[in-house]
Amino acid sequence: MVRTDGSMKAAKFDYIQAATVDEVVDALAKGDGEAIVIAGGQTLMPMLSMRLARPETVIDINRIAELSGIEVASAANGDEVVIKACTRQAAALASDIIQTQLPLLAKAIAYVGHQQTRNRGTVGGSLSHADPASEIPLTALTMDAYVRLRSVAGTRDVAMVDYFLGPMMTARADNEILLSVHFPTAQTGVRTGTAFHEVSELRGDFAVVAAAAVIELDGAGTSTKVALGIGGADGVPKRITELEEKLRGGRIDPGGIHAALGEIADALSPGGDQHAGAAYRRRVAAVLGERALLEALAEAERA
Amino acid sequence: MNTVMNEHLGKNLHYVAHKRRVREDKRFVTGKGKYVQDVNLPFTKHAAVLPSPYPRARILSIDTAAAEALDGVQMVLTGEQMAVDCNPIRLGLKLPEINWYPLAVGMTCYVGEWVAIVVADDAYIAEDALDLIEVEYEPLAAIVDPERAFEDKDLLVHPGHGSNVLYHGNFLWGAVDEDFAAADDSLTFRARWGRSSTVPIETFGALASWDEGTEILDIWASIQMPNFVELMATTLGYPLNSIRLHQDVDVGGSYGVKRGIKQSVLVAYLSRKLHLPVRFIEDRLANMAGSDAHGPDRIFDTDVAFNNDGVIRSLKIRALDDAGAYPGRAPFQLAKPISAIVGPYKINSVKYEAISVCTNKSGQVPVRGFGQAPTNYMIEAAVDHVARHLGLDRLEVRRRNLIQADEFPYQIPPGSKYDSGDYQTVLQKALDLAGYDDLLARRDQARAEGRLAGIGIATVLEPGGGNNIFEYLMDPTAEITTFMEGCEVRVDAQGKITGIMGTTTSGQGHETMMATILGEELQFDPDDIRIVHADSLNALPTRSPIASRMAIMLGSAAAGAAGKIKDRAMAIAAHNLDRPIEDLEYAGGTISDRNDPSHKLTWAEICFIAYRAYHKLPDGMEPGFQAQYIFQVPGGGQLPDENNRVQVYPCYSFQAHIPYVEIDPGTGRVTVVDYAIAHDCGTVINPDIVRGMVIGGLAHGIGAALYEKFSYDDEGQFLTATFADYLMPSVHEIPDVKDVEHCTPSPLTSHGQKGSGEGGYLGAPAAIASAVNDALAPLGQQINELPMRMHKIEALINAKNSTMEKPR
The missing domain is CATH 3.30.390.50 (CO dehydrogenase flavoprotein, C-terminal domain)
Incomplete structure (x- = not known):
């Protein structure tokens, strides 16, 4: 049954369930600053409900397989752990890769919300929202991570030290989606x-x-x-x-x-x-x- | 069958006091509860409210044209129109120049006050329409600080009233000046209770439907409030018997706050205007800022007179309470605690100055204990201050002041007689449960290791049963001397039993409680007894489930009605068995001749006769099988004497709390590590329900002690409209609680039961404050303000350490 009188009563928006990252960046480009990506929705859903956020378009990335997962990759200065944006915080916490390669991140995620919110909330969502008191951004900064952003114009990497501009403000442009966050792994021999x-x-x-x-x-x-x-x-x-x-x-x-x-x-x-x-x-x-x-x-x- | 021997009652109990499943639990845990939002009427329209962004502003104009023009909008209503068609809400003290309407009229008095309401085809459209209403405000300086509000003669929340003082009264019970003069010593302290509350999961909701055919207004509302329908009727100008409140909806939590009068008047008014059902369900923002959400906000300045042995002689209490913008029942939350103004202690005399002021904040509503929890916090602080001042053990000071078991009934200076109690024994049970000696060693070990650790002690009362007579103490025109509760019992033609209660229930387990007592009295399995909630046109008199009163009042009424059923059965049996009643014996519905058990009438036969065989009824007996019983509050019925002495509440439950806390010296964060509580509410009807109240109340009290506060800034802007800012404890902040019951039955109730619904809440704030101050004592610091937020505690620690090395 569709409830028409509940406490969820967002302002009207267009909803796009994106199947690919290409669709997302296209929609962001068309949105011209009035489109927003939703992943786990642990922040955005209450803001929509309270009408504190009034986007014209909401782009749902939950079904994009390529945006989910954790892997070890080689990079210029050694290995790095790549966490795709839509990876659930709970999945990151449970990941052997995170537990063994990024123990600080594991320690931090244990403080993020509760099990119930971590089941939905995503690593990329925390980094995109960029609350100055939130745990994952702080950890990414401390570990010298960088994020990969993409728009219709292409892909770019931004180091954490250049990423946070102010409370809930980042270097990510309105037409960009955060694809992944990249953590350097520990040096050997130390x-x-x-x-x-x-x-x-x-x-x-x-x-x-x-x-x-x-x-x-x-x-x-x-x-x-x-x-x-x-x-x-x-x-x-x-x-x-x-x-x-x-x-x-x-x-x-x-x-x-x-x-x-x-x-x-x-x-x-x-x-x-x-x-x-x-x-x-x-x-x-x-x-x-x-x-x-x-x-x-x-x-x-x-x- | 399992029986519990209740030695105090001297009879075997078959169901009462047995650990039996709470019947309501099944529907709640399986998602089958039925709330206002689950009631669906065809063509229902949906309302949304426009809040004021200003604490105090003149409304220069409201332009609703664009909102009204929006497709799907049925109506936009403002306060001006409402004030023409309705009366102001008159609730509580008679303050004729303070006119409270459901929507602001001419002026807004707090952030979040509702300025307009929209009715639309769905909730989305209603919200859209709010954006289109244009209000022109002239912001004015706000009155925020209650002490300034009391003094201020110029800046007034309600200029017509002439001051910001809603109530100012002085009570003197006993020879206070003489007792102070005779005492060895005295001290003065301040204790401040923050603007916390109970915050139910379900916000307030109401659905109204005016029926033009019957001229009855049907309303479903998540209320917990006496006089609700009367108040709706007088505000709307309807005859009382034209409003039918449906009380068979579950109320999703309350503990006092589910008043909903302005919300219900609004949907009723709109439904009648539109000839359509109208529903309003508050969202959290509307609820926290502008609904019935805020509780007492109180400053106590207390003088205590005592002897060097720690015996407290007398108290002078000044309580200044911030009622917010509209008085409602707020001032009376200063009056109810007169019922137990000296706590469980033998204190010879009391002076009590009670002041209620209005400010530009959301109006205060009743909260669990109706002012008793703040008062208990102050009384316990007084005891701890005396102990600290004299260098005596807090426990020993309590033991020297507690009323002794052989002194009941014990009359306190304001006139109330405490019905029964055994405070020393209950305290000892709490100490045993806490392992007090080991706990002291643990605390001292923690201190030796450089940690801040403290043990709290609180011994407090929970007055139960209700009684409106405290209102008379503030307003002698309020000659209200009954506080009754009715119960009807019907036995049907199949012999099945139905109990009818006349009010809503908000999670307290009344159905279980009532079925248990009916089962006990009639000797039927309570699980086979149906309990229903009559609507307000069908209900017997009720004062609603406030004041920890339902076990006492509805329970005793149920026992009374069951007794009448039994009497009727016995009369039918005596007539048909041709035996005098004295020779008959009642067992599980069958009535037999004591001397010849084969000579009997079964329950089925009795029911058949009652319903079908008029020729077998005793002469003059009406056919059918039902009974009504209205229970008057025990000890009530009197006006105060010339010295303002009167019995307020009838029954007095007692609880002893022993929490253990540790404080992180670097951050000020308090962790409640352990908690022991011993509790005596007389006979426990259902152990799980009472345990839920004790532990749930305790969690609620930990919230009030450490976290919860509705905050405003100095300009009156509201800071805590969501749970990111109004901090409620979760399971992580509540320790595993060790609890034990003791039973000192009340002589005033059907089975010796007392109230338990306010539970651990009445002592936990005092106990946690005691523990935190014990932890801070080695630093020579203390905190006398709730909630004891970590940044305030850290500041105290830091002030002490500022010349020393920062602790790690």
Whole structure:
């Protein structure tokens, strides 16, 4: 039975169930900024229902097989893990490839919503929506991933560091679809540790603040890579590059991490809302950043 | 058959107190519940409302022409038109200059207030039409802060009323000044309860259909409210007997908030105008901002007088409550707690100043406990403050102040007599369940490891049964001294039993409760007893399922009606068996001669005689087999004495809470790790229902303590219209709860039962606050405001640590 009086009452839109990516980019081109792609719908459906989003055209990509799946591919600088845009978060979490090759992403996805929302929500959807407190964008940034975008004009790759422009704003143009996200795999010959920490008032909500860390140590225990990303404490997820540079290239110990924490607050310009003020976010970013770095360090040392 | 010996009642119980399946569960878990949205009438039209974006604004003009011109739109209605055809909603205190209409008239008073309503062929068109309504507003400064609203004489929500004060009263029960003077010590504290509520899955919905042929308005509505039909009738100007409320729809959650009077008046009005059925189902945005969603929002300033041994002598309480834009029943949520204003403690005297103010916020509606949960939070905070001040153990201070088991019935200063209780024993059960000594060791170990850990203690009352007399304390023209509930029992020609209740149910399991009591009394399997909800034109008097009253009131009414059925059966048997009633014995419907059991009349024979064999009925007995019983609230019926002393609620359930929490010192996030509760609501009719209320209420209370708040910014803009911002706990935030029941029967009810519907909610906020403050105590910090959001706790920790190293 079609309900005509329920709480789903979106404004009128054209619906296209696309069978191929070509159809999607054609429709996006015709949409001229008024078309939007729907995948899992975990954000877009409520926004449509509340009429906070009023697209003229909604392009459904759920049935496009080529947009779903996880694989390891060779790239210029070694192997990379490719996650196609419409891959469900639940499938990513359950994937052996993700668990073994991208442990940080696995740790982060465990914080994304709930099992029920992860069953529908997609990896590409999280990256396209680009909430500054959301876990997958933060992880992609911290892991130096890039996304592949396509429009009728062609395909281009955008590194995460260039991708996030502001809250829910990215370098993806209105006529582009996000095809996939590409994560470099860990270097061989190094010991890698990762950690993801976040605080939210309710489990499964967007983070109030989140921290993601990667540390790589060589055989001598010297850090060859330090990456720290903070979410929820600025308009976009942020890398704390000053801290990374301070810690990279030597032996890392807890005291050194603690001494570098001031860089976190300096790198962030948080906003405030009823969940937490700017001062809270700044302080807690340092707390979670320290915890993530310590845990990543311990994991790398054990590896 | 399995029987439970209820030693306090001194009789064997066959069904009451047995763990038996809750009959409603099947339809809910299999998706067979029937809600307002499931009622389908041909040609039904659909309504949508236009909310005000401003907290306070003059409405200069509303242009509905474009909306009306949209294909599929039936009607667009504004407040001006409504005010011509309807009366203002008069609910609660008599405040003649505050005119509350279902739609804003001339002025909007809060963000989300409904300015216009559209009726269209479907919900999509109705929403489209809202976009086409052009409203010209003149925004004005809003009144947001309740303390400023109380003082302000110029900036008024309702200028005609002359102030923002809806109610301001002073009560004095006992020699407060003398008790303060005689006490060893005193202290003052503030406790603030946030604007939280109950948030049901089902928003409010109503479907109305005016029948021109019968001149009856049929309405299906997800309500839980006394006087609902009367209020509709007076607002619409209809005779009361022209409105038929169908009460056989399931109500998808309420705990007080499903009032829906303005919604129902709107669909009724529109249906009659259009000669078509009209349905309105709120969406979440309309519900959270502009419907009946917000609960008490209260500031307590309390003085406590006590002796050095921790014995509390007297209280001076000032409660300032923010009712929002329209008063409704809000002010009375300050009055009901008079029923248990000293909690379970022997406190000799009380001064109580109650103030209700209006602000430019969504209007406050009743919430679970009707003001008791905030009051319990304040009373428990008082006990903890005294203990902390004196350096005494919180548990010991409670033990020294609790009413003793041999002191019942115990009359408190405002006049209510607590019916029964054994508070010390229940507290001990909670401590045993929590493993209190081990818990202390665990807390101390956690502290030794650098964590913040705390144990909460709360011992609180749940007054149950209802009684409107508190309204008289605020408004002496409200001479309402009954708060009855009716039950009808019909035995049909096949001998099958049907119980009829006269009100809706919103998940409390009334059908199970009523069938259990009828089965117990008539000795029939409750599963074979049908329970139905009469519509309002067929129903016996009811005050609806509020005030933790249905087990007490409907349960006792059902027992009373069953007793009349039994009496009638006995009279028929005595007549036909030619024996005096004293010689007869009733067993499972068969009535036999005690001295000659073969001389008997079966249930089938009794029913046949009642329905078919008039010649075998005793002289003067009417044919048929039914009975009605209206139960008056025990201890009610009196007006207050000259000192404002009166019995308010009849029955007093008790609960002792022991939660254990840990706080992340870096983020301020509280985790409720463990929870033990001991609960005494007298005789438990159905253990699973009571357990559901205890644990569900506890979860609700954890929400109020840590997460839930409807927030406005300083300009009056509404910040929490969705669940992204109004934070409700899920199963992840609620620990596994250990619970135990104790039974101190009430002497006032049919089986010793008391109320349990407010359950764990009445103590959990106080208990969690106690635990959080215990955890913060080593830092010398405390928080006296709910919800205790993590950023506020972190700020307290950080303030303490700002000169020290940041904790990890």
